[in-house]
Amino acid sequence: MxxxxxxxxxxxxxxxxxxxxxxxxxxxxxxxxxPLIIGIAAGGLGQQVRQDIDRPVIGVALEEAQAAKLADARAALSESLGNNAIPELLVLDGVAPNDPDIRARLDTASKPLTAIISGSLEAPLLTGSERDVKRWSGKVALLSETALAGSNPVAVKTDFVAATGSSxxxxxxxxxxxxxxxxxxxxxxxxxxxxxxxxxxxxxxxxxxxxxxxxxxxxxxxxxxxxxxxxxxxxxxxxxxxxxxxxxxxxxxxxxxxxxxxxxxxxxxxxxxxxxxxxxxxxxxxxxxxxxxxxxxxxxxxxxxxxxxxxxxxxxxxxxxxxxxxxxxxxxxxxxxxxxxxxxxxxxxxxxxxxxxxxxxxxxxxxxxxxxxxxxxxxxxxxxxxxxxxxxxxxxxxx
Structure with missing residues (x-):
């Protein structure tokens, strides 16, 4: 040897x-x-990967009745706008709407969460990274308005964190x-x-x-x-x-x-x-x-x-x-x-x-x-x- x-x-x-x-x-x-063309060609495959990782999951920390209304609103909007246009919702068991430690729940849920909706449907609070909150606050407002079945616009409050598990x-x-x-x-x-x-x-x-x-x-x-x-x-x-x-x-x-x-x-x-x-x-x-x-x-x-x-x-x-x-x-x-x-x-x-x-x-x-x-x-x-x-x-x- x-x-x-x-x-x-x-x-x-x-x-x-x-x-x-x-x-x-x-x-x-x-x-x-x-051979840089190989890297460009590989980007096509990356598009599929990005679709897999960019499916948002938003946690719901609301009262049970309001969480059910929000789920119904998502189902209705998914039929008209498409399933990919509306973020997936995950009801967080045991999390109160006014939980002071809501930020810590972002990385402890069963799925990686993009953000968390807390507070109430009339005044929702969206907690997450700045990029995710700005991207999905409009859809959250639409979900709340659909769940309330009212004509008054809903203003979404925001709470930014440095980084979430999803980001x-x-x-x-x-x-x-x-x-x-x-x-x-x-x-x-x-x-x-x-x-x-x-x-x-x-x-x-x-x-x-x-x-x-x-x-x-x-x-x-x-x-x-x-x-x-x-x-x-x-x-x-x-x-x-x-x-x-x-x-x-x-x-x-x-x-x-x-x-x-x-x-x-x-x-x-x-x-x-x-x-x-x-x-x-x-x-x-x-x-x-x-x-x-x-x-x-x-x-x-x-x-x-x-x-x-x-x-x-x-x-x-x-x-x-x-x-x-x-x-x-x-x-x-x-x-x-x-x-x-x-x-x-x-x-x-x-x-x-x-x-x-x-x-x-x-x-x-x-x-x-x-x-x-x-x-x-x-x-x-x-x-x-x-x-x-x-x-x-x-x-x-x-x-």
């Missing part, structure tokens, strides 16, 4: 140095300027979506370098020379981590330029919605999950390179993998608003979607231990794919070399 690690380090240092100090590396750094959830989901899009863009831009490097060395017969002196497991590991190091260098350059550009244009870095685990740990997890997504896809590309003998075969075999990676990303993006549901658990357990699903969890859940388990699982699956790729390489490349030597010996006998 130690010898394999040493050999892998030698291969990684060789490939990393050759790539970083090549002239083409500069043009590689310009790569993110072109906090929206910002965390936005952070999760951003993290997933960054991961898929970087992975698709950078992972193909592994495949092109392996095919080039197969064509030049360099890989067979290395295989005669170093175990194939070490060669594949070395190449994979060399490409990962190169990718991290590129990301560091892009991130630095991006922060400098944003600071200059916006006169400082704007405040972004904080993820559940906090920004420092979230950034560390972004690097780790990118590394695992890159290693998983890169190891799969190594297996493709082991089977392919020409550039045309590489293009034919790599296209389904690339499309499959997009499908995996769409699966993980679809489950952002479905934490704990079976489809979300499947995205977490399935190795190729696991990095994207777990970065979404990091934005919305603060329990850190699950990330350790996920990283170990992804690393184990990467080693399994690398081992399988090595077997494919030995069967296709090394076997072809043995066949050539046998044919040469047979020709000598005939001669």
């Amino acid at each position: 130690i010898e394999t690690i040493r050999a892998a380090f030698v291969i990684a240092r060789r490939d990393f140095t050759a790539i970083i100090f090549s002239k083409s590396f500069f043009f590689f750094l310009l790569g993110p300027l072109f 906090k959830k929206r910002t965390q989901i936005a952070t999760a979506q951003g993290g997933q899009i960054i991961l898929i863009l970087l992975t698709m831009i950078l992972a193909g370098m592994v495949l092109s490097n392996l095919v080039e060395e197969k064509t030049n017969k360099i890989i067979e020379i290395l295989a005669a002196a170093i175990p194939m497991d070490a060669i594949f590991l070395g190449k994979l981590f060399a490409m990962l190091g190169m990718a991290l260098v590129g990301i560091t350059v892009w991130s630095t330029l991006g922060f400098v550009g944003v600071s200059v244009v916006a006169e400082g870095i704007p405040d972004l919605p904080a993820p559940a685990v906090g920004w420092p740990l979230f950034c560390v997890l972004m690097v780790l999950y990118f590394s695992m997504a890159y290693l998983l896809l890169g190891s799969l590309f190594l297996g493709i390179g082991a089977m392919a003998t020409t550039v045309r075969e590489v293009q034919t075999l790599s296209m389904p993998v690339t499309m499959g990676q997009l499908l995996v990303f769409f699966l993980a993006a679809f489950t952002v608003t479905k934490l704990g549901e079976p489809v979300e658990w499947f995205a977490v357990v399935f190795p190729f979607s696991s990095p994207f699903a777990m970065i979404a969890r990091a934005a919305q859940m603060d329990n850190i231990w699950q990330h350790g388990l996920a990283l170990i699982w992804q690393a184990m699956f990467t080693l399994i794919i690398i081992r399988f790729s090595v077997l494919l390489f030995r069967r296709n490349v090394m076997k072809s070399g043995n066949s050539a030597r046998k044919k040469s010996l047979l020709a000598r006998i005939r001669g």
Whole structure:
């Protein structure tokens, strides 16, 4: 094992140095300027996610008779205006209309609440974040007027709080979506370098020379981590330029919605999950390179993998608003979607231990794919070399 690690380090240092100090590396750094269309396309899926997270639930802390009238008014208005135009109502059991601790009820209900109606139908008080209260105060006034069946307009009093569980959830989901899009863009831009490097060395017969002196497991590991190091260098350059550009244009870095685990740990997890997504896809590309003998075969075999990676990303993006549901658990357990699903969890859940388990699982699956790729390489490349030597010996006998 130690010898394999040493050999892998030698291969990684060789490939990393050759790539970083090549002239083409500069043009590689310009790569993110072109595939931005992928991020725009992914925004279409985000529209569906926004529809899931923007369904408001307003708590009702009124007397039982008035709460029933308000529910009837909502049912009547939903028929005429549409169900999505009127917020969902949730009657809060055990909460008095004049409860002095009404703010604390926002985050203790059975569902995440956008706001709470208290007081009375004649003088409703809407408690919530400033954004939500301003957005829904008109609809609350309409509900109260419909429930009272009167012609007099109802004035809604407002009570703003810093943030509610609902608004906090929206910002965390936005952070999760951003993290997933960054991961898929970087992975698709950078992972193909592994495949092109392996095919080039197969064509030049360099890989067979290395295989005669170093175990194939070490060669594949070395190449994979060399490409990962190169990718991290590129990301560091892009991130630095991006922060400098944003600071200059916006006169400082704007405040972004904080993820559940906090920004420092979230950034560390972004690097780790990118590394695992890159290693998983890169190891799969190594297996493709082991089977392919020409550039045309590489293009034919790599296209389904690339499309499959997009499908995996769409699966993980679809489950952002479905934490704990079976489809979300499947995205977490399935190795190729696991990095994207777990970065979404990091934005919305603060329990850190699950990330350790996920990283170990992804690393184990990467080693399994690398081992399988090595077997494919030995069967296709090394076997072809043995066949050539046998044919040469047979020709000598005939001669």
